[in-house]
Each structure stands twice: as structure tokens, then as C-alpha cells.
Amino acid sequence: MSTRKELIAATRLRYGAGTPAEKRTILDEFVGLTGYHRKHAIRILNQTDKPTERKPRDRTYDEAVKQALVLLWEAGDRLCGKRLRVQIPILIDALERHDKLALDPAVKTKLLQISASSIDRVLTDTRRAASQKRKRTTGAATAVRRSIRVRTFNDWDDPPPGFFESDMVEHCGGPKYDGFYIHSLVMTDIATAWTECMGLLTRNQILIVEAYGRIKTELPMPLLGLDTDNDSAFMNDTVVEFCKDSGIELTRSRAYKKNDQAWIEQKNGAVVRRLVGYGRLSGHKALDTLNELYAVSRLYINFFQPSFKLKSKKREGAKVIKKYHEPMTPCDRVLASPDIDDETKDKLRQQRDSLDPIKLLHEIRSIQQRLVELSSRSDISATESASDVDSFLKGLSTIWQDGEVRPTHRKPNTGKRTWRTRADPFEQVWPLIYKWLESDPSLSAKQIMAELAKSLPELYGSQSQLRTLQRRLKEWRNERAKKLIYGDAAADLDDHSTVAPSGATVE
Numbered sequence: 450m451s452t453r454k455e456l457i458a459a460t461r462l463r464y465g466a467g468t469p470a471e472k473r474t475i476l477d478e479f480v481g482l483t484g485y486h487r488k489h490a491i492r493i494l495n496q497t498d499k500p501t502e503r504k505p506r507d508r509t510y511d512e513a514v515k516q517a518l519v520l521l522w523e524a525g526d527r528l529c530g531k532r533l534r535v536q537i538p539i540l541i542d543a544l545e546r547h548d549k550l551a552l553d554p555a556v557k558t559k560l561l562q563i564s565a566s567s568i569d570r571v572l573t574d575t576r577r578a579a580s581q582k583r584k585r586t587t588g589a590a591t592a593v594r595r596s597i598r599v600r601t602f603n604d605w606d607d608p609p610p611g612f613f614e615s616d617m618v619e620h621c622g623g624p625k626y627d628g629f630y631i632h633s634l635v636m637t638d639i640a641t642a643w644t645e646c647m648g649l650l651t652r653n654q655i656l657i658v659e660a661y662g663r664i665k666t667e668l669p670m671p672l673l674g675l676d677t678d679n680d681s682a683f684m685n686d687t688v689v690e691f692c693k694d695s696g697i698e699l700t701r702s703r704a705y706k707k708n709d710q711a712w713i714e715q716k717n718g719a720v721v722r723r724l725v726g727y728g729r730l731s732g733h734k735a736l737d738t739l740n741e742l743y744a745v746s747r748l749y750i751n752f753f754q755p756s757f758k759l760k761s762k763k764r765e766g767a768k769v770i771k772k773y774h775e776p777m778t779p780c781d782r783v784l785a786s787p788d789i790d791d792e793t794k795d796k797l798r799q800q801r802d803s804l805d806p807i808k809l810l811h812e813i814r815s816i817q818q819r820l821v822e823l824s825s826r827s828d829i830s831a832t833e834s835a836s837d838v839d840s841f842l843k844g845l846s847t848i849w850q851d852g853e854v855r856p857t858h859r860k861p862n863t864g865k866r867t868w869r870t871r872a873d874p875f876e877q878v879w880p881l882i883y884k885w886l887e888s889d890p891s892l893s894a895k896q897i898m899a900e901l902a903k904s905l906p907e908l909y910g911s912q913s914q915l916r917t918l919q920r921r922l923k924e925w926r927n928e929r930a931k932k933l934i935y936g937d938a939a940a941d942l943d944d945h946s947t948v949a950p951s952g953a954t955v956e
Contacts, residue, residue, distance in 0.1 A: 456482065457493060464494040512923075513930035514559050515571050516846045517552060520934065521560070522572060523845040523854065524807055526723075526754065527579075530568035535755040535776045537561065540806060543753070547805040549842050553933035575849045593684045600676050600700035602709050609788040610640045611673035612698075614713035617652065617682060618721045620739075622729025622824070628652070631730040631739060634660045636675075637716045641782035642756045643669070644716050645747060648730075648739035654687040661691065669783050669793055674698035678710055720750060724817070726857030728824030735823040742816040749809040751779040752801050758782075811841040818856040846934070874914045875921060878905070886925065894919040 456479075464475050480490050510518075522528070524544070525536045537560055544550035552560070563571075605612070618633040619625075632652050637644045645668070647660045665672045675697055677683035684701065692699040702709030724746055730739060755776035763770045777785075780801055784794050853859045875882065878901065885892055885900070898918055901909040 453483070461494050461496070510559060510563065510567060510571055511930075512926050513553065513556050513933040514563070516927065516930050517556055517560055517934045518563070518568065518571055519575055519849060520550075520842075520846040522568075522575070523848060524810060526749070526810065527576075528754065530565040530572070532755045532757070532776045533568055534563065534565045536753065536778075537563075539753060539755075539778070543804070543806050546802075547807070549805070549807050549838075551935055556933050579849045579852050579854070593686070593689075594679050594701055594704070596689070597684060597699055597701045599703055600709070601703060601706070602711055605639055608639055608674070610638055610643070610670040610783060610786050611668075611788075612639050612676070613637060613672065613674065614639065614676045614710050615683070616678060616710060616713045616717060617649075617680060618717050618725075619652075620725060620728070620730040622727065629731050631736055633721050633725070633739070633743075634664075635713060635716055635721055636664060637713050638670070638779070639712055641670075641779045641786065642712075642758065643751055643779040643783065644720055646721060646743040648736050648743065650733070650736050652682050654682055654685045657682055658687055658691045665695070669797055670786075670789055672697055674700065676700045676702065676710065678702050678707075679704050720746070723855070724813070724857070725820065726824070726855070728821070728857065730820070730824060732823070735820070738816060738820050738823060742813065742820060745809055745812045745816065748804055749806060749813060752804055753806045753809070754778060755781075805838075807842050807845075808838050811838050814841070814854070814856065821856045821859075824857070843935075846931070874908075874917060879921075883925075886922075890929070894922045897922070 460475060460479050464472055464479075467475055476487065476490060476494070479485070479494065480487055483490065485493070521537055521540050522533060524540050525533055528536060541550065541552065541557065541560065545552070613636045615634065615636045618635060619630065620633065621630045628651065630651075632649045634647045634649055634657060635644070636646075645664045647664060649656045649660060661672075661675075672695070675692060677688075677699075679701055682688075689699060691697075707714055724742060725739065730736075755778050757776055758774045760772045760774045762772075780797055783789055783797060848854050881904075882897055882901075885897060894915060898909065898912050898915050902912055
């Protein structure tokens with residue numbers, strides 16, 4: 450590589466000083482030696498040694514927008530960009546209505562116009578620092594399946610609200626060394642994605658029927674149909690008689706064809722496992738705590754979490770092209786359905802306006818913490834959660850730095866390092882840096898470092914502390930950005946003093 454660069458540099462001098470005839474001869478020799486295309490060789494030999502300076506691109510979404518977006522992402526329980534874009538106006542409206550958020554008008558405008566791809570791009574580092582994956586469990590066989598009609602994934606034909614898929618999720622914590630562990634009965638509506646869950650002490654057909662009866666009274670639509678798998682807990686006379694007496698159409702999927710129940714299988718992971726995790730739960734106390742979690746989460750999920758709904762699917766050879774409707778919350782789908790009466794819709798609107806998503810999420814995290822203490826998993830570390838909603842809201846913008854926020858999914862906490870291993874190079878000069886930033890907040894770390902090198906060449910002449918200064922300046926800008934998100938309620942900032950990133954307080 451060095452030889453090629455030397456050849457280019459030497460030939461460029463001859464080429465630039467030569468006549469047109471000499472340039473043609475030089476170009477022929479250069480192309481023969483390097484093998485370059487003639488046009489590419491001309492561009493290389495005509496280039497100057499002076500590097501071109503690229504003008505830095507102006508950031509459309511600055512640090513204040515990022516912090517507000519992280520807060521809304523956490524308040525929305527970490528949705529993807531396409532779903533979060535739909536949820537942002539819902540969350541902002543609800544948080545401002547309950548005095549949980551005071552956004553700067555410029556920040557609010559950018560949040561309302563941000564695209565799904567920009568959301569994913571801004572949250573890339575945040576998601577990478579907090580992401581984890583889990584696996585799912587499997588199903589079972591049946592006993593009286595021959596008497597129940599089979600329904601495949603292609604047989605729904607856009608049903609009205611009221612036709613549910615149902616399944617069981619086991620909280621066995623791994624190997625099934627006995628049958629005394631809690632199960633979750635899950636139901637999701639095909640038309641609206643409205644999801645209901647209820648914990649059962651054990652897998653029992655009588656308990657399943659009782660759970661269906663209780664869930665039926667809380668649904669915003671009539672229960673018209675149930676589609677289950679081939680589990681013997683569903684395929685029995687008790688469940689069949691209950692469906693006949695209640696006028697419910699009972700169908701089943703094909704054996705070992707889990708795609709026939711794609712809607713409920715998705716909710717098993719996106720709702721139940723996301724809320725409860727994979728620990729072993731058993732006993733009445735754990736059951737009561739689990740049902741308390743489901744009672745709160747049903748409001749948060751159905752009223753504040755948008756979900757996708759498949760619009761069409763087309764296969765071209767080995768390629769499958771899927772198109773989806775715009776993400777909507779289950780509540781919005783119920784309100785948009787012409788099959789639901791106006792009285793039910795009015796009750797749903799009143800209930801939605803009375804709900805505070807931050808309060809619901811705080812309750813979910815608190816109950817999850819209690820559920821961790823009742824779980825048999827030894828690899829989950831129990832940590833103390835925020836005691837009140839305001840403290841919980843304040844920590845949403847930075848909680849991603851700790852990784853996993855769901856207590857049911859946390860790994861053992863090894864603890865953070867709280868001590869310094871090197872002397873702080875800016876401990877004495879931060880008051881001076883702070884004054885410069887107060888007079889001109891747009892100063893970059895390179896500009897400040899250059900000023901320090903001029904003022905104190907014996908300490909900062911080499912400018913080797915630039916990367917440290919960049920990190921400190923980023924922390925300072927984060928603190929200042931909180932003012933744009935929380936307004937005058939920012940607890941860490943006031944009119945008289947500012948805490949510098951190095952830990953020193955500057956008056």
C-alpha cells in the first residue's frame with residue numbers, strides 16, 4: 450500500500466507539470482502499472498493532497514429529544530419504532546393530562562413528527578445496552594378432539610370482535626418434576642387484539658371454566674367464539690358444555706400446527722412471558738400476586754400498547770410478502786369497530802381518560818418485584834424499586850443504563866464500580882469550563898480543549914484528555930436537557946447551582 454501511494458504521489462507531480470502530450474504518455478504508463486481504469490486514474494492524478502473538510506451535519510433530534518424519547522420508550526414498555534410512533538401522542542397526552550410531563554414545545558413538536566426509522570436510529574445504542582432474549586415453552590395433546598371442529602389460520606375470514614384464541618402458559622421454571630405449579634390462561638381477540646390473562650392454581654378444567662366466566666364479564670365485547678389447541682384441559686366435556694350453555698362457538702387447531710394459533714402464541718411471549726418471565730410459581734400467595742399483576746397489566750396493554758395486525762400475505766416463490774395495518778391499541782380497534790354499541794364505546798373512552806400509564810407501569814414493576822420474591826429462580830436478583838410514581842417517572846430517562854428493567858428478567862447484580870482509578874484531570878478547571886458553557890452552550894469539546902491548551906499548556910498542551918472531556922460535556926448537556934423535558938420540576942437543576950459532571954458544585 451505504501452509503494453502504491455508513493456507511486457501515485459510521484460506520478461501526480463509529473464502529470465501536473467506536463468503538457469497534454471506528456472500527460473497522455475504518463476497516463477498510459479500509470480494505467481499499465483496499476484491496472485486502474487483510465488477515468489479513475491485521471492481522477493487520482495488530478496486530486497490535490499489537501500484533504501477536503503466535510504461540513505458537520507446538523508442534528509435534527511438532539512439530546513433533549515433523545516432523552517424524552519427514551520422516557521416514552523420506557524413508559525411504553527420498550528416497543529419497536531413503528532408501534533412507538535403511534536403510541537407517542539397517546540403517552541404525551543396522558544402524561545401531560547396527569548401532570549407527569551412538561552415538554553418544551555420544540556421538543557414536543559419533534560417527538561410528534563419523528564418517523565419510525567428515526568426512532569429506531571436514535572434508540573439504537575439504548576436498545577443495545579438493554580436487550581435480552583428468551584425462549585418459549587411448548588404445548589400438549591388432547592383427549593376428545595374428534596368432536597370439535599378444526600379451524601386453521603386461514604379460516605377466520607376477518608371475524609367481528611368476540612372471537613378469541615385461548616391457550617395455557619406453564620410457570621414451571623424449567624423441568625416439570627411435579628405438577629404443582631401455576632398456569633396462566635390467556636385469551637386474545639382476533640379482530641382487536643384485546644388480551645386477557647388469568648392465573649390458575651393448577652391445570653384443571655373446572656378452574657378454566659370459572660376463569661372464562663370471570664373474564665367474560667370484563668370484556669368490552671360479547672364472547673362469541675373460542676379457539677383452543679388440542680390440550681386435554683380444553684378438550685373435555687366440562688368446557689364443551691360451558692360453551693354450549695353460553696352460546697360460544699368452540700373450535701380447535703390442528704395437532705402440532707402451532708401456526709393455526711399464531712395470534713395467541715404471539716401473546717404468550719409478548720404479554721405473559723414479558724410480564725412474568727420464566728421462573729417457577731406455585732402456591733396461593735404467588736397466584737394472588739400473579740392475578741394482581743394481570744389486573745393492572747390488562748389496562749396498560751389494552752389501552753396504551755399499540756400492536757400490529759396482518760393485512761395481507763402473498764407468496765412469490767420462496768418469498769413471503771406481508772403487509773400490516775397501521776399499529777393501533779386494542780382499545781382503539783374496539784372503538785373503531787361498527788359491531789360495538791355506542792354505550793360500550795363511551796365507557797371505554799371514560800375509562801381510558803381516567804388511566805395514568807406511568808402509574809400503571811409503576812404498579813406493574815412493583816408487583817413484578819414481589820413476584821420475583823415468590824419465584825423459585827435463583828438467578829434473578831431482587832432490587833429495590835422506586836417508592837412513588839414521581840421518583841419512578843424521574844428515573845425512566847436513565848434506567849436503560851442499568852440494562853434489564855423488568856424484575857422478573859434481571860440477572861444477578863454484580864454491582865457498579867463507585868470508585869475512581871485515576872485522578873480527575875478537570876477537577877480544578879471545571880468552574881472555568883462551566884463559565885464558557887454558560888456564555889456559549891454550543892461550544893464543542895475540541896474547542897474547549899483548544900482553549901485549555903492555550904491557557905494551561907503545561908497541563909493540557911498534548912490535548913490527550915479530549916475523550917474524557919467529551920464524556921463530561923455529554924453528561925453536562927444531559928443534565929441541561931432535563932430542563933426541556935421536565936420543565937421547572939427538574940430536581941437536579943435550579944437557578945443557583947449546577948452539579949458539574951466531575952462531581953464539583955459550581956455556584
